[in-house]
Amino acid sequence: xxxxxxxxxxxxxxxxxxxxxxxxxxxxxxxxxxxxxxxxxxxxxxxxxxxxxxxxxxxxxxxxxxxxxxxxxxxxxxxxxxxxxxxxxxxxxxxxxxxxxxxxxxxxxxxxxxxxxxxxxxxxxxxxxxxxxxxxxxxxxxxxxxxxxxxxxxxxxxxxxxxxxxxxxxxxxxxxxxxxxxxxxxxxxxxxxxxxxxxxxxxxxxxxxxxxxxxxxxxxxxxxxxxxxxxxxxxxxxxxxxxxxxxxxxxxxxxxxxxxxxxxxxxxxxxxxxxxxxxxxxxxxxxxxxxxxxxxxxxxxxxxxxxxxxxxxxxxxxxxxxxxx
Numbered sequence: 001x002x003x004x005x006x007x008x009x010x011x012x013x014x015x016x017x018x019x020x021x022x023x024x025x026x027x028x029x030x031x032x033x034x035x036x037x038x039x040x041x042x043x044x045x046x047x048x049x050x051x052x053x054x055x056x057x058x059x060x061x062x063x064x065x066x067x068x069x070x071x072x073x074x075x076x077x078x079x080x081x082x083x084x085x086x087x088x089x090x091x092x093x094x095x096x097x098x099x100x101x102x103x104x105x106x107x108x109x110x111x112x113x114x115x116x117x118x119x120x121x122x123x124x125x126x127x128x129x130x131x132x133x134x135x136x137x138x139x140x141x142x143x144x145x146x147x148x149x150x151x152x153x154x155x156x157x158x159x160x161x162x163x164x165x166x167x168x169x170x171x172x173x174x175x176x177x178x179x180x181x182x183x184x185x186x187x188x189x190x191x192x193x194x195x196x197x198x199x200x201x202x203x204x205x206x207x208x209x210x211x212x213x214x215x216x217x218x219x220x221x222x223x224x225x226x227x228x229x230x231x232x233x234x235x236x237x238x239x240x241x242x243x244x245x246x247x248x249x250x251x252x253x254x255x256x257x258x259x260x261x262x263x264x265x266x267x268x269x270x271x272x273x274x275x276x277x278x279x280x281x282x283x284x285x286x287x288x289x290x291x292x293x294x295x296x297x298x299x300x301x302x303x304x305x306x307x308x309x310x311x312x313x314x315x316x317x318x319x320x321x322x323x324x325x
Contacts, residue, residue: 024092092181254299
């Protein structure tokens with residue numbers, strides 16, 4: 001389309017695309033709101049022209065009146081189409097991380113701060129279209145785009161097009177918005193990885209006293225990052241503070257996943273295998289540590305530890321290793 005081609009020109013893109021003045025937020029204003037006749041509007045204009053020519057040819061006063069009445073309605077609809085979009089605020093939502101090969105769920109909140117309802121809105125992002133039938137006064141709607149995430153790292157959705165043909169469908173008002181929105185993409189998980197090498201599968205320090213996985217040893221206060229399955233929910237139901245079950249024994253030894261002990265694999269394959277080991281260890285409730293060339297994660301467990309390790313793997317680059325494959 002002509003609009004897409006124009007946006008490829010940097011100077012025009014800076015002029016046509018509304019960038020958020022605040023992080024993850026943009027308000028549609030007069031300078032970035034455009035309106036043109038739709039296909040139905042062009043056909044309607046042709047019909048009006050034919051009616052006008054016929055009225056002039058036959059000196060038909062009723063024809064003149066009907067033609068001007070329809071023309072006036074079309075002109076008034078321009079104002080309503082324009083006001084339907086003006087002042088709408090788009091905010092970037094919080095996007096949950098996904099793994100490479102999955103779909104990134106990009107959330108966009110559409111706010112209506114005005115004193116009139118907004119109707120028949122359509123949002124488009126990378127050929128994904130989402131329709132919003134109505135947003136009441138002082139209310140908002142959340143739109144979710146499913147975008148393919150094939151590469152690890154940050155998935156940036158880019159510009160979003162919001163448009164509407166309300167109320168009569170004769171004119172199309174639209175605006176381009178670029179939000180500071182992104183979704184973290186973890187590395188792709190290796191489907192069937194081998195088990196970690198035996199020398200890295202056991203802890204160098206053994207199990208930490210009071211936090212093994214065999215025998216119940218009592219309760220302690222909840223710490224951020226503790227697995228939720230270890231929370232003493234029955235105690236919480238009785239009104240007690242958030243407590244975590246402790247276990248003793250040697251069954252809870254820490255696993256070590258070491259980058260340098262994956263010979264014969266390139267960067268992507270190593271990241272894929274480490275990613276799968278981390279996910280499996282977290283699922284089994286095993287404490288694990290990860291040794292990368294430039295950073296070491298001490299053995300731990302829980303959602304926070306899992307996210308920190310997977311985020312590091314997602315943003316890992318060749319120059320971060322300080323060595324070649």
